[in-house]
Amino acid sequence: MSNSQEERSEPFRIAIIGGGIGGLFCALSIHHHHHHSTMPGQDGDDVNGNGHSKSKRTIQIDVYEQAPQYREIGAGVGIGINAARLLHRLGLGPGLVQIAGQRQGTWFAFRRHEDSAEIVSVPDAEAEPGDVRQSPCARSDLLELFLAAIRERGAAALHTEKACAGVSVLNADGDGDERGGGGRVHLQFRDGTTATADLVAGCDGVHSVVRDQFVTGANNKSVESGMIAYRGIVPTAALAPGWPFAHWSNIWVGKHRHFLSYPITGNAQLNIVAFVTKRLGGGRLIGDREDEANKYKNIRESWSSLCDRDEVVADFAGFDEPVQRIIGLMDERPGRWRINDHEPLARWHFAGGRVVLVGDAAHAMLPHMGAGAGQSVEDGWILGRALSEHLGGSSNEKFQSLESTMQFYQDLRLPRAQKVQAASRVSGNLYELQTEEMSRLSYEDSLPVLAESLRERMKFVWSEDIDDSYSRMRDEEAVR
Numbered sequence: 001m002s003n004s005q006e007e008r009s010e011p012f013r014i015a016i017i018g019g020g021i022g023g024l025f026c027a028l029s030i031h032h033h034h035h036h037s038t039m040p041g042q043d044g045d046d047v048n049g050n051g052h053s054k055s056k057r058t059i060q061i062d063v064y065e066q067a068p069q070y071r072e073i074g075a076g077v078g079i080g081i082n083a084a085r086l087l088h089r090l091g092l093g094p095g096l097v098q099i100a101g102q103r104q105g106t107w108f109a110f111r112r113h114e115d116s117a118e119i120v121s122v123p124d125a126e127a128e129p130g131d132v133r134q135s136p137c138a139r140s141d142l143l144e145l146f147l148a149a150i151r152e153r154g155a156a157a158l159h160t161e162k163a164c165a166g167v168s169v170l171n172a173d174g175d176g177d178e179r180g181g182g183g184r185v186h187l188q189f190r191d192g193t194t195a196t197a198d199l200v201a202g203c204d205g206v207h208s209v210v211r212d213q214f215v216t217g218a219n220n221k222s223v224e225s226g227m228i229a230y231r232g233i234v235p236t237a238a239l240a241p242g243w244p245f246a247h248w249s250n251i252w253v254g255k256h257r258h259f260l261s262y263p264i265t266g267n268a269q270l271n272i273v274a275f276v277t278k279r280l281g282g283g284r285l286i287g288d289r290e291d292e293a294n295k296y297k298n299i300r301e302s303w304s305s306l307c308d309r310d311e312v313v314a315d316f317a318g319f320d321e322p323v324q325r326i327i328g329l330m331d332e333r334p335g336r337w338r339i340n341d342h343e344p345l346a347r348w349h350f351a352g353g354r355v356v357l358v359g360d361a362a363h364a365m366l367p368h369m370g371a372g373a374g375q376s377v378e379d380g381w382i383l384g385r386a387l388s389e390h391l392g393g394s395s396n397e398k399f400q401s402l403e404s405t406m407q408f409y410q411d412l413r414l415p416r417a418q419k420v421q422a423a424s425r426v427s428g429n430l431y432e433l434q435t436e437e438m439s440r441l442s443y444e445d446s447l448p449v450l451a452e453s454l455r456e457r458m459k460f461v462w463s464e465d466i467d468d469s470y471s472r473m474r475d476e477e478a479v480r
């Protein structure tokens with residue numbers, strides 16, 4: 001058998017490192033596009049009755065998760081309409097509708113901290129046909145939805161307690177060759193075991209081991225925002241009597257702090273994230289208090305670290321009664337962590353396209369646009385679609401090699417994700433009234449600036465249909 005015949009008869013093996021929201025969606029998308037898509041430009045397609053392409057090389061997807069089980073901590077996550085659209089296209093729409101909260105037409109009402117008077121109300125993106133709408137949900141529910149679909153569809157083999165320690169790229173002879181791309185990728189796990197793959201997708205989050213191996217020095221930099229977040233979930237039933245607003249999506253704005261809530265789990269629960277800036281840019285302390293400095297130094301970036309509720313009480317003293325009621329219902333040990341992001345990366349694929357970054361590993365962003373998970377969903381969708389064109393033998397030169405396919409993925413996704421990444425930093429400073437312009441203004445004078453900047457701010461995230469962008473870029477003539 002010739003080399004290429006041998007290659008085609010073996011499955012193309014995809015290793016996904018990290019089974020969070022980004023990794024699991026990526027697995028589902030690759031499986032979905034490989035088995036169900038017939039796209040214009042895929043001349044190699046020979047579609048039989050059930051939509052499978054006869055000529056496509058088969059695939060095998062393995063997800064390697066470091067934790068002992070697939071589990072998300074019980075906080076909420078906003079799935080914007082841009083990402084909700086993709087979940088529906090993947091057949092997850094009914095499940096998503098079931099677990100999501102309903103924003104009732106309001107993304108967030110921004111309110112004065114001391115009396116809840118409305119500063120500005122930012123409308124939700126309009127619902128689309130087929131129940132496609134903004135879908136805030138519990139992270140654990142979303143992960144369960146993805147896991148159930150993977151199992152039901154047989155989309156991927158799910159491994160646990162497989163912490164990736166490193167990857168090396170082998171050339172066709174099996175020798176280590178980081179520059180090449182001819183051969184397979186060799187994975188080493190912390191438990192001493194190994195595996196090989198034709199493509200490795202690093203979905204291992206903000207502290208990505210995969211990224212750290214290929215992006216080094218000044219190009220690989222985590223950035224402290226100076227902000228911490230307290231997190232909790234409270235039952236809406238306990239708040240409902242006397243709740244003064246028509247919906248559950250509110251942000252109370254103070255100087256250097258904001259308190260945010262939105263509904264999840266079909267509005268049975270309220271997700272709480274309360275942000276406080278402890279250091280401004282350049283490391284300057286708010287109020288220059290030594291005890292604040294020490295406190296901040298000791299706070300971990302870990303998403304599972306906890307604190308005493310008294311800290312939330314102290315940081316949000318003076319906020320209006322609805323906030324105090326919510327705090328009173330939070331766990332006595334709420335979550336608390338530092339909020340960091342990452343400097344934008346110049347490249348997302350390496351080793352001849354055999355290693356690629358997805359989700360927070362590629363573009364960890366601050367949570368202030370509620371868009372990080374949505375961007376990882378867009379990554380997974382596009383990666384799956386592009387890979388299916390490559391493996392399906394598309395005649396389009398953009399998918400001729402694995403490297404050109406990963407370059408296409410990067411060309412489409414990197415600019416948009418980095419725009420959201422940059423906008424998220426600005427949003428955080430807007431909500432805390434500490435942009436450069438606002439730092440010269442009083443609380444009172446900052447509010448009209450905030451209102452004006454928020455009106456159209458989310459539009460570019462929600463309105464882009466990434467499938468349309470994909471088709472446009474695929475069909476563009478190559479610039480010679």
Ligand SMILES: Cc1cc2nc3c(=O)[nH]c(=O)nc-3n(C[C@H](O)[C@H](O)[C@H](O)COP(=O)(O)OP(=O)(O)OC[C@H]3O[C@@H](n4cnc5c(N)ncnc54)[C@H](O)[C@@H]3O)c2cc1C
Binds near residue numbers: 067078207209371
């Ligand atoms: C406070 C806060 C609030 C947020 N709110 C929102 C929001 O409202 N809306 C939104 O869209 N986004 C939000 N985000 C961001 C969002 O949660 C992430 O962008 C999203 O979950 C995508 O992450 P990911 O799957 O790429 O990485 P992660 O969710 O970090 O998952 C990475 C996975 O990889 C595993 N892993 C790590 N290292 C290894 C290894 N070496 N080997 C194997 N497995 C490994 C981890 O255990 C984990 O399961 C928020 C983030 C924070 C911090």
